[in-house]
Amino acid sequence: MTKMLATSEQQAIAKAFLAARAAKTPLTDYPGAMPQGLAEAYAIQDSAIAFDGRPIGGWKVGRIADELVARFGGHRIAGPIFTNEIVDAADGAVPAMPVYGGGFAAAEAEVLLRFGDVGTREYDIASVRDAIDEVRTGIEIASSPFPDINKHGPAVTASDYGNNKGLVIGPRIAGWQDADLIAMPVEFRIDGERIGAATMETMLDGPFGSALFLIRALRARGIAIPPGTWVSAGAITGVHEIRPGQDAEALFDGKIRVSCKITG
Structure with missing residues (x-):
């Protein structure tokens, strides 16, 4: 993918999302011409990151639906997770995680990888483990002031921070270097009811x-x-829509729990 500089219109879109996020007001319509490809989407995202100015502590990765892979030229998208929206709950704490009540809001059970020194070397699927120094359980909070963000394809989703609003870091996965993470069972509950596995x-x-x-x-x-x-x-386990006032819990390997309370 070739890096694209934001046009003045794309900068205006980035500023509109930032303003809506700051004011916590929903956007009933997308604030400009919707990006048609990922290069346009990341131009908007990069512009928003620059205007925002907060340090980035991580990145969310989302999947592109199989039927859209050919059109968008890949299987995944990325969005920033800002340091002030990352909460460590490894000690069993249940943090309050805000979402945009009038926008889109969801919570997702995810495995979290922490990079060590990535350096400049080239990696493949086997050697990329060398770049990781810790693996945790967690919950990603997905939220945007634009309620239809996920209804218009991955470029629109990527343009507003990849639809991210925070990250709950849960307990470590011990022995992850040798563990069969792919086969680990994961469940997700909202208000105690299992809604995904x-x-x-x-x-x-x-x-x-x-x-x-x-x-x-x-x-x-x-x-x-x-x-x-x-x-x-x-x-x-899926992208589970959620409302302020609800509790979210992810259970990994039948024994590792990470939880949070969703607020408006």
Whole structure:
């Protein structure tokens, strides 16, 4: 993918999303011409990141639907997760995670990978493990002031931070270097009711494939990956829409729990 500089119209879209996020007001319509490809989407996203100014502590990776892969030229998209919206709940805490009540809101069970020193070497699906220094359980909070963000394809989703609003970092996965993460059972509950269950076999080439994609995608965009950067590797049990006031819980391997309370 060739890096594209934002046009004045794309900068205006980025500013409109930033203003809506800051004011916590919904956007009933997309604020401009919808991007038709990922280069346009990332031009908007890069512009928003620059205007926003907050430090980035991680990146979410989302999947492109199989029927859209040929059109968009890939299987995944990425969006920034800002440091001030990353909460460590490894000690069993249940943090309050805000969403846009009048927009789109969802929570997703995800495996989280933390980069060590990525350096400049080239990686493949086997060697990318060398770039990872920790693996955790977690919940990604997906939310945007534009309620229809996921209804217009991956470019629109990518344009507004990939539809990210935060990350809950849960307990570590011990022995991840030798564990069969792909086969690990994962469940997701909202208000105590199980609404999703799956393994990472549904995730293309798994969480390490997401890390490999992200390294290549960020390099193409000229974005550095400092040590300590988190990768939220993709929804395992699905994208579960959620409302303020509800509780979310992910259960990994039948024993590792991570939870949060959704607020408006």
